[in-house]
Amino acid sequence: MDVSTLSLGDPLDPARKATAEMLRTRERTYSLPQPFYNDERLFQIDMQEIFGKEWLIAGMTCEIPTKGNFITLQLGDNPILVVRGAEGKVHAFHNVCRHRGSRLCVSDKGKVAKLVCPYHQWTYELDGRLLFAGTEMGADFNMADFNLKPIHVKTAGGYIFISLADEPPAIDDFLRTLEHYMEPYDMENAKVAVRTDLVEQANWKLVLENNRECYHCSGSHPELLNTLLEWDDVTDPRASQAFKDQVAACTTRWDADNIPYAHASFGLRNRIVRMPLLAGTVSMTLDGKPGCQKLMGRIKDPDLGSMRILHLPHSWNHCMGDHMIVFTVWPLGPTETVVTTKWLVHKDAVEGVDYDPVNLRKVWDATNDQDRRLAEENQRGINSKAYQPGPYSKTYEFGVINFIDWYSERLLNNLGEEAPAAHLRQVGGD
Template sequence: MLNNAEILSHIANRQKNFSLSRELYCDPGVLQADLENIWYKEWLFAVPACELPKTGNYATLQVGAYPILVIRGGDGKVRAFHNVCRHRGQRLCSKPNGSAAKLVCPYHQWTYELDGKLLYARDMGDDFEPSKFGLKAVHCVDISGMIFICLAQVPPAIGDMAKQLMTYLAPSGLTDAKVAYSSTIVENGNWKLVFENNRECYHCGGSHPSLCRTYSDNPAMTAMEGPDSASPDILDHWKRCEAAGLPSRFVNHPKMEWRLARIPLLNNAESYTLSTKAAVSKRMGQMPFNDAGSLLFFHYPNTWNHFLADHAIVFRILPISPTETQVTTNWLVHKDAVEGVDYDIETLTRVWLNTNDEDRLVVEENQKGILSPAYEPGPYSMIQEEGVVQFVDWYCDKMTERLSPAPAMAAE
């Protein structure tokens, strides 16, 4: 296992615009450092808020060593807690999702209110103070129907992203959506390989025949130098969408930690379907027309998303081990859309179920190759893989910043 100094050495010695060293993709010590310095400190996408439509609806997720519970309270607010009883540490909820009037520990029945307050603990004595044993809270924000959590004691600022995300997502009406279908798979690859694969479409033509019916693999579609630098056809699409009230131009974090942009689909396609037509007859929110393209949103380290006129697809990744990553995909539709009338699951999900499985295969084969002692970092294409370079640079900068020893104080 690499220690922090060795990890810093690997990062410092990497060649610019080349892939990372073998150890950074497979070493257990690196994963632990990733967890401690990125996953336990950054904002993470947890669930779409519409997955928890009613009081007591909950979802669970595992972030490294931390089991997390996200639940909607009686006041309508979504909160997150460490999914650990304050008595002897039993997990409160073991299912991926469910509903509860109260949170009752299955071990000794300690009972908590949905806001985390301890309500009942049998035979604990007269000097026991329930107010000191509420559930431990996790930072949690609902940004236009997307729930983000942060395990850090002091979370990083999220206001700029939240402001832009609220503006761009408003027409999609995620607060009036529902989960039509959910898929969770495990990719046998390092989490960084999973995210790298998402940040380029260099591989799309050879790997994603279903997706390429509607999604362009032209890197110019998503590699803009500024809000007005797009090709004329993209600028025309933006102007048409903006005239209809759809924010569209590229906005991003200075270091590309997140980005929003609306892109047209190929040949006036309406949705990610094999027919290229809308999968859902009832449009999302206030979307004005079917061929609005896809609003793309990613946020390091764990989410990328597509918001279309007829539905939305939200993705979440979570590391399991140095060479395993959980990928969860939710398809969202208008809450009043009726399955079998307004949409069918096969049409809605086929393209991205195919794409996810195809991505799983390329990531797993990528990981197998990297595990070979013969592997050495190779050059990225600055034409096709700029998004990968941005992600890898962000990762290396974050790890360098957080692993580097603090400078010694000068003696007075």
């Protein structure tokens, strides 16, 4: 069924029916039909049913270290505000004044005593309660009826998760595990050393698909392959005996230092695993040496490999002994996406002494730009009338199959449809 032939009389309902039918009948180990990658209506469905209902990483708790610190972000048409309130509690709100709807906080980050709308000075407490609206509203005006509209928020392991859903999906089991795995990093005592925002002219799913496989790495990522070993587990059918021996030696050391490393998965949405880097390297820098001389948290050994954290629909992460890198993907349009990358170090690390931000970011600046070009060329080809879904490699692209399975199952579920049982099976060792 082709959504391009549907009437827009009732904005998205016909497209929703067509979308569900395409997902139910798709060839599971093939790429998606073309509209999933470039159709405006399908993009709006993604924003409503995936980014509007799943848990997303809004930022890191160390970005709002004390009371009154806030960050803002834009999720489709929805401006969002995250702020640290009393007793260290993190709150999330729609960044919309309850008077006439103006954005409340207009900068990316800052610190305030109260939340004051710049339009008419309506004033809110950090927990969202309306404190002042002026006598102009009349004697019968009840301020309690006009508090900020809250957004579901949870924190774990230094991450801030938000969901715009009325009833978000369960996530607490993953968050408890994340808290355990992130304990050595003491993320309340970390800071963002560098941040970049890279706009890619490609659908957000193509950005994720590219991330979920390293089939392309040898031909595209020379800087990254100075340190990265592509396997996520010793059970990967491509893993060599030398790699398995290296893992065994590393895990013995990590056990001695009480550093978590075992593979932990939560359906297809979340995965945590620590894997070694290339022998002789300890960090994702050009020379493989530490990018920051002051190690994170309680870590004493810089040779911790990389703890890889996956959070669908939009984040992957690399956590090393000296620094960590957090990637989040934010759709801007059917064929436009921004990839935000944050490099984090110990909060007491001194720029120019303990770390050089240029050196810290070189590998992933290069890798991100290489991936941008790959995704954009992928998008240009998919836009062609010649495009039709093509087969994924079950050996090299099992992570892509797992991502598309997760996406299909969640989209069908959020559309009120049931996913075929085959979509819920995990492929490979991811």
